[in-house]
Amino acid sequence: MKLLLENAHIEGIRYYEAYRKHGGYRSVEKALKMTPDEIVEEVKKSGLRGRGGAGFPTGMKWSFLAKPEGVPRHLVCNADESEPGTFKDRYLMEFLPHLLIEGLIVSSFALGSNATYIYIRGEYAWIPDILEQAIAEAKNNGWLGKNIQNSGFDCEIYVQRGGGAYICGEETALIESLEGKRGNPRIKPPFPAIAGLWMRPTVVNNVETLAAVVPIINMGGEEYGKLGVGRSTGTKLMSACGNLNKPGVYEIPFDLTVEEFIFSDEYCGGIPNGKRLKACIPGGSSVPILPTNLLLKDSKGEARQMNYESLSEGGFATGTMLGSGGFIVLDEDQCVVRHTMSLARFYNHESCGQCSPCREGTGWMYKILKNIEYGKGRKEDIDLLWDIQRRIEGNTICPLGDAAAWPVAAAIRHFRDEFEWHIDHAEEAQTRNFGLAHYADPLPVVTA
Amino acid sequence: MIQFSEEKFKKAQEIIARYPEGKQKSALIPLLHLAQEEFGGWLDVPVMDYVAGLLHILPIEVYEVATFYTMFNMKPVGKYVLEVCQTGPCMLRGSDQIIDHIKNKLGIKAGETTADGLFTLKPAECLGACGYAPMMQLGKHFKEHLTTEKVDTILDELRAAAKN
Numbered sequence: 213m214k215l216l217l218e219n220a221h222i223e224g225i226r227y228y229e230a231y232r233k234h235g236g237y238r239s240v241e242k243a244l245k246m247t248p249d250e251i252v253e254e255v256k257k258s259g260l261r262g263r264g265g266a267g268f269p270t271g272m273k274w275s276f277l278a279k280p281e282g283v284p285r286h287l288v289c290n291a292d293e294s295e296p297g298t299f300k301d302r303y304l305m306e307f308l309p310h311l312l313i314e315g316l317i318v319s320s321f322a323l324g325s326n327a328t329y330i331y332i333r334g335e336y337a338w339i340p341d342i343l344e345q346a347i348a349e350a351k352n353n354g355w356l357g358k359n360i361q362n363s364g365f366d367c368e369i370y371v372q373r374g375g376g377a378y379i380c381g382e383e384t385a386l387i388e389s390l391e392g393k394r395g396n397p398r399i400k401p402p403f404p405a406i407a408g409l410w411m412r413p414t415v416v417n418n419v420e421t422l423a424a425v426v427p428i429i430n431m432g433g434e435e436y437g438k439l440g441v442g443r444s445t446g447t448k449l450m451s452a453c454g455n456l457n458k459p460g461v462y463e464i465p466f467d468l469t470v471e472e473f474i475f476s477d478e479y480c481g482g483i484p485n486g487k488r489l490k491a492c493i494p495g496g497s498s499v500p501i502l503p504t505n506l507l508l509k510d511s512k513g514e515a516r517q518m519n520y521e522s523l524s525e526g527g528f529a530t531g532t533m534l535g536s537g538g539f540i541v542l543d544e545d546q547c548v549v550r551h552t553m554s555l556a557r558f559y560n561h562e563s564c565g566q567c568s569p570c571r572e573g574t575g576w577m578y579k580i581l582k583n584i585e586y587g588k589g590r591k592e593d594i595d596l597l598w599d600i601q602r603r604i605e606g607n608t609i610c611p612l613g614d615a616a617a618w619p620v621a622a623a624i625r626h627f628r629d630e631f632e633w634h635i636d637h638a639e640e641a642q643t644r645n646f647g648l649a650h651y652a653d654p655l656p657v658v659t660a
Numbered sequence: 661m662i663q664f665s666e667e668k669f670k671k672a673q674e675i676i677a678r679y680p681e682g683k684q685k686s687a688l689i690p691l692l693h694l695a696q697e698e699f700g701g702w703l704d705v706p707v708m709d710y711v712a713g714l715l716h717i718l719p720i721e722v723y724e725v726a727t728f729y730t731m732f733n734m735k736p737v738g739k740y741v742l743e744v745c746q747t748g749p750c751m752l753r754g755s756d757q758i759i760d761h762i763k764n765k766l767g768i769k770a771g772e773t774t775a776d777g778l779f780t781l782k783p784a785e786c787l788g789a790c791g792y793a794p795m796m797q798l799g800k801h802f803k804e805h806l807t808t809e810k811v812d813t814i815l816d817e818l819r820a821a822a823k824n
Contacts, residue, residue: 284680296747296786327680334693334731335787337800370678375689375729378785392688392715394728410683453749453790460791497748497786538790540749554748558785564728 213439215427215447216420217463220307226342228349231310237355239429243318244363251322255425257433259445264290264381264418265496265536266611267520270425276405277323278413285413287325288390289316289422291332291339292374292381295496295615296558297538300449301419303461305332305339308423309346315422316369317355318429323415326366331386334374343371378562382610383416384408385564396566397610420449440466444519448537454492455543457481466519470494471508473518474541487543490648491627494523495535497555498615500622501548506530528622544648549634549641552623553581559616567608573600574616581620584631587638594631598624662710668698672714684715688725691715692732701741702733730784738773738780740818743797746783749790758794759783761808765815778822779815 224230231237243251256271277285289312293301305312312330320328332339347369350356358366372390374380380389384398387409408414424446428436437445444466450473453459458481464473474489475482483489489504510516511526524531542551560574577600580593601617608614624631630646664672672691679686691711692703699707708722715722726732733741742762746755759770762781766774773780789795792804803814 293788294786297749297790299788299790302788333788334689334729335784335797337797372678372686373690373693375692375725376731377729389689390686391683392685392717392721392725394725410680451791453793454752459793493748538749540752540790542752546752551748551751554746554751558747561730561785 213447213465214463215436215439216304216308216311216423216449217461226307226309226346228310228346228353231308232353235430236310237314237350237353239314239426240317240321240355241361243321243429244361244365248322248324251318251429254433255322255428258424258428258436259433259440259443260421260424260428260436261443261445261520262418263420263424263448263537265295265498267534270417270421273405273417274323274415276403277415278406279324280413283412284326285324286409286415287316287320287323287328288383288386288409288414288416289328289330289419290381290383290386290416291330291336291419292386293336293419293536294333294378294381294562295498295536295538296555297453297493297540298451298496298536299453300451300461300537302336302339303451304419304423304449305336305343309342310350311423311426312343312419313346313350313355313369315425317350317360317367318425319415319417319422320367320369321363321365325415326368328367328369329390329409330369330371331380331390332371332373333380334376337373340371340373347371377564378558379564379610379612382612385610386416387414394564396564397612399609441517441519442521444521444534448518448534450518450537450539452480452539452541454539454541455483455487455546456541457484464518466517468518469508469515470518470523471515473539480541483541483543487545488648489541490544490546491542491548493532493538493540493619494518495533496538497540497558498618499533499535500528500531500618501542501552501626502530502532502622503626506626507532528618528625532622545645547585547645548623548627548630549581549585549646552619553578553585555619556581556616559612559619563612563616567613569604569607570613570616573604573613576600577616577620584634585641587634587642589631589635589638591632591635593635594624594628662699662706664694664698668694676715685717685721688715688717688722689729692722692726692729696732701737701739702735736773737782739778739822740798741780741782743782743784743787745785745787745789745793745795745797747786749786750793750795753793755794757808758796758806758811761811762815765812778819 260270261267380395385395389395404414556578560578565571601620604613605617634641676687712719712722794806795804
């Protein structure tokens with residue numbers, strides 16, 4: 213069952229007329245007849261969890277918002293999608309801009325935000341035009357502006373482009389950037405719900421999270437909460453990439469198995485050129501990489517499913533995370549050392565430089581991995597890498613430190629022999645890859 | 661003298677008006693994008709000073725922001741900046757070969773500009789097109805599903821466009 217992308221392929225759905233004709237803005241009509249607290253209650257009941265990566269319950273986040281008398285509050289939409297492997301919000305904004313705008317209006321009403329900002333990553337340079345067109349159409353039809361639909365509620369939505377910094381996806385760095393400053397994360401507390409944008413109470417939510425508010429209001433929080441598995445309710449957008457026959461954005465039910473997602477024709481259609489699956493990073497580049505055998509089955513031998521609980525089963529020893537839904541697949545020809553080096557370079561490049569464990573540590577990790585990749589590794593480098601990542605994790609103001617540490621830790625944890633081979637066979641490693649070794653169990657066959 | 665065109669100036673005023681009274685500094689990043697578009701693809705010091713004046717903030721407040729964000733060029737760049745993604749998901753789909761091909765074809769290293777001032781190669785970190793990799797950003801838009809042949813076509817087209 214699709215809740216977000218159901219209408220994505222209807223011609224002209226990007227524009228108001230078609231969007232409205234297919235049931236668009238119904239949730240606003242419904243919401244404006246409710247009280248803001250009732251809307252927050254519906255979102256709580258739905259069990260919706262933040263789709264940006266952290267998975268924090270949205271209704272709870274909303275209920276933390278301070279409401280001091282006479283102080284404006286703000287809703288900020290986090291469209292800074294920058295986690296490698298993640299491109300689902302881009303898809304949503306490009307093809308269903310009105311769905312986001314609709315979700316923003318309902319959420320702004322629930323939170324009492326008269327000026328709502330969409331902070332979009334600067335590289336998505338053509339998308340603000342699409343969003344601004346949708347905003348103008350919504351305004352012309354009375355869904356935005358003063359006294360929307362005669363409700364007495366005023367609402368404006370503005371789009372701001374970032375400048376190309378991964379760190380601005382972290383909510384306090386995003387707020388700093390929105391204030392026209394460097395994207396240095398703030399020390400919490402105070403949390404944005406108390407003192408956020410311009411030190412006013414602020415809620416920052418991901419694009420997909422805010423779009424999900426539309427089906428929640430339309431069908432009711434309780435019905436929404438019945439979909440899914442356990443504490444993973446509703447549906448999830450996955451952006452699949454890497455060595456797949458059909459990479460792209462998919463809306464999945466949470467009881468889908470990982471195996472079916474990768475191999476069935478309905479989803480990614482398997483690995484190209486008859487190659488075998490070596491490893492996968494299922495939730496954006498910062499979550500732990502898993503070799504095939506741990507990916508497809510959890511530690512109890514159950515088929516792993518695409519939801520928060522199942523993917524994290526076994527903790528970091530044998531599990532990983534759903535994260536942002538950036539699903540990166542590596543086939544048998546890929547080198548885990550080189551791939552990890554590329555991610556280490558990414559996090560080194562994106563560290564804001566505020567905390568020394570992250571600023572220095574990410575650089576050290578990248579250099580050491582580069583040495584190993586280019587045949588200059590030493591045996592003790594593997595333990596050194598392990599040591600550095602352990603000293604970054606948990607020792608920084610924001611989670612970028614953890615995000616940089618985890619990929620390195622998981623690669624060593626599960627692919628240590630590949631790192632050792634790289635070091636022991638420095639010359640050979642320049643001409644061929646380690647390959648599959650024992651990482652994959654015999655390939656399971658899925659019949660769609 | 662550094663000054664926005666009438667159209668860009670109007671746009672700048674419109675952006676500044678999006679923020680509450682006294683919070684005009686919030687318009688800084690959008691204004692730097694406008695300035696970079698208007699003044700040759702990079703931000704020279706007088707350009708940043710001009711933006712500081714528009715927002716009634718200190719020049720240092722602009723410098724510290726401009727140098728933080730990778731999209732702002734602190735040095736002159738070619739007419740076309742080829743920003744080729746090199747992060748994991750693109751690497752898995754052959755971005756290394758695309759970058760090497762561009763280096764060989766144009767005879768420049770990463771970060772350099774061709775002698776004719778036409779092309780700058782700027783390897784980039786994840787641009788959010790992982791499912792359509794390998795890719796590069798060219799101005800406002802993405803070029804996706806790149807192959808070496810496709811890169812050749814793009815370069816030829818840009819050369820032709822530059823002549824007109």
